[in-house]
Amino acid sequence: MTRTASDSTRDSLGMRLAKSVKSIGKLLLSTRRARYCRKERTHPLVILGNGPSLAATIAGYGTYLASGDVDTMAVNFAANTPEFKQLRPDFYILADPHFFANPDDANVARLLENIAAVDWKMTLFLPFAARKSCPLTPSANLTIEYYNAVGIEGCGPLVRWAFDRRRGMPRPRNVLIPAIMTGIGMGYREIFITGADHTWTATLAVDDDNHVLSQQPHFYKEDAREETRIRKEYLRYPLHSILYSFYLAFKAYHAIDEYAEARGVKIYNSTPGSMIDAFGRKPLPRN
Numbered sequence: 001m002t003r004t005a006s007d008s009t010r011d012s013l014g015m016r017l018a019k020s021v022k023s024i025g026k027l028l029l030s031t032r033r034a035r036y037c038r039k040e041r042t043h044p045l046v047i048l049g050n051g052p053s054l055a056a057t058i059a060g061y062g063t064y065l066a067s068g069d070v071d072t073m074a075v076n077f078a079a080n081t082p083e084f085k086q087l088r089p090d091f092y093i094l095a096d097p098h099f100f101a102n103p104d105d106a107n108v109a110r111l112l113e114n115i116a117a118v119d120w121k122m123t124l125f126l127p128f129a130a131r132k133s134c135p136l137t138p139s140a141n142l143t144i145e146y147y148n149a150v151g152i153e154g155c156g157p158l159v160r161w162a163f164d165r166r167r168g169m170p171r172p173r174n175v176l177i178p179a180i181m182t183g184i185g186m187g188y189r190e191i192f193i194t195g196a197d198h199t200w201t202a203t204l205a206v207d208d209d210n211h212v213l214s215q216q217p218h219f220y221k222e223d224a225r226e227e228t229r230i231r232k233e234y235l236r237y238p239l240h241s242i243l244y245s246f247y248l249a250f251k252a253y254h255a256i257d258e259y260a261e262a263r264g265v266k267i268y269n270s271t272p273g274s275m276i277d278a279f280g281r282k283p284l285p286r287n
Contacts, residue, residue, distance in 0.1 A: 020154030027152070027167055032128050034166035036145035036186060041071070044190040045183045046270075046284065048074045048089065049176055053272050054195030054219035058083055061284045073183065075175045077107065079114040081220045088118075093125040093182060095149060095175040100126075100133040107226050112136055125182050147182050163259050170252035173245055177252050184256075184265050191260075191267045192284055195219060198275040200246055204239070212239050253278035 011019070046065060048054060058065065065072055065087050073091035078084055092115060094100075102108055112134075115124060118141050126134055127149035138144050151171030152162040162168040169181040176196055183191045203215040214234050234242065257278040260267050268282035 016155050018154075020158050023152045023154045023158060023162065023168070026150050027162060030150050031148045031167045032146070034145075034147055034185065036123070036125070036147070036166075036182070038166075038185060038187045041186065041188045043069060043071045044192060045071045045073060045091075045186075045188040046192045046194060047176065047179045047183065047196075048072055048078065048087070049193065049195030049197075049271070050076055050078055050218045050220070051195040051197030051199075051271065051274075052217045052219050053197050053274075056272070057194045057270070057284070058087070058219070061286065062086065064284060064286055071188075073179055075179055077111055077218075077220075077226070079111050080107065080223075083220075084114065088120045089122060091123050091125065091182075093175060093179050094130070095127060095172060095178050097129070100130040103135070105225075105229075107223055116142065118142055125178070127178070147178055147185070149178055159255075160259065160262070164263075170255040171248050173249040173252060177249070177256070180256055180267065184260060184263065189265055191265065192270045192282070193268065193274075193276075193279065194270050194284065196269065196271045196274050196276055198249075199273070201275070204242070206239060211235050212237060212242055214242070250276065250278070 048065075064070060071091070072087060072089040073093060074084065074087070074089040075093055076096070078089075079092065098105070099108055099111070115122075116136055116139070121141055121143075123143040123145055124136065125145050125147050128146045129149065131146060136142070136144060148167050148169070149172045150168040152159055152168030153171070163181070166185045170177055172178050176193070180191060180193070197217075200214065200216070203217070205213045207213055212234050213231070216230055253276055257267060267279045269276055269279040270282060270284045
């Protein structure tokens with residue numbers, strides 16, 4: 001894969017220093033020691049994003065994903081689908097504050113109930129900010145771990161120090177960023193990404209009232225209430241703000257790839273048609 005200089009290496013010295021000072025403040029004031037287990041992993045990790053392509057991935061590789069020869073991580077509303085109990089993921093991760101600040105949302109309530117009811121061993125990763133607001137508690141099958149959803153930028157040695165100690169990550173603009181970083185933090189040497197279509201720009205439009213419209217398709221049929229919530233959420237932001245958020249996400253993947261390469265971790269994008277351009281492409285193996 002041809003590599004180009006990352007944004008961080010193109011920053012001026014002054015900008016890197018300014019970002020470093022800001023990041024040091026975050027490290028001192030906003031992070032805690034992550035306690036989840038780091039060890040040598042014998043299996044690869046497959047991250048199950050919720051993009052529309054995941055349906056075909058499950059159809060073609062469902063036996064492999066449920067075989068026990070690979071560890072899996074689900075995200076966001078996946079627990080509200082029938083495939084959740086079929087795949088029985090080893091890990092689950094949430095990042096959006098909406099999951100912890102809206103107990104009256106029926107979809108969120110159902111999600112938390114389904115996670116709490118797992119009848120297999122599963123570890124749930126939550127940001128430290130959710131420790132007091134998330135109602136879930138550990139059980140015989142459910143382990144809860146916390147991660148630092150804190151964006152760290154600046155000089156290379158500082159960034160690597162924070163990433164190595166799981167004190168921070170590239171700016172977590174979506175759940176895939178902490179999913180990959182917790183996978184690296186747990187000691188996985190090989191990570192496959194599925195369901196990460198990221199074809200957001202193809203769904204953007206602006207109506208005659210200058211409202212930004214965007215569809216967020218998933219591998220499952222979206223609940224009407226969730227569609228309405230997302231539509232209202234997008235109405236709050238101008239187009240440049242939304243595009244900037246996309247920029248931060250795609251930039252973060254390049255920062256992750258750079259860090260993974262330095263640490264000998266292989267990350268493969270196994271999502272057909274994905275717009276992510278940071279990771280090498282490789283289909284899932286078959287058992």
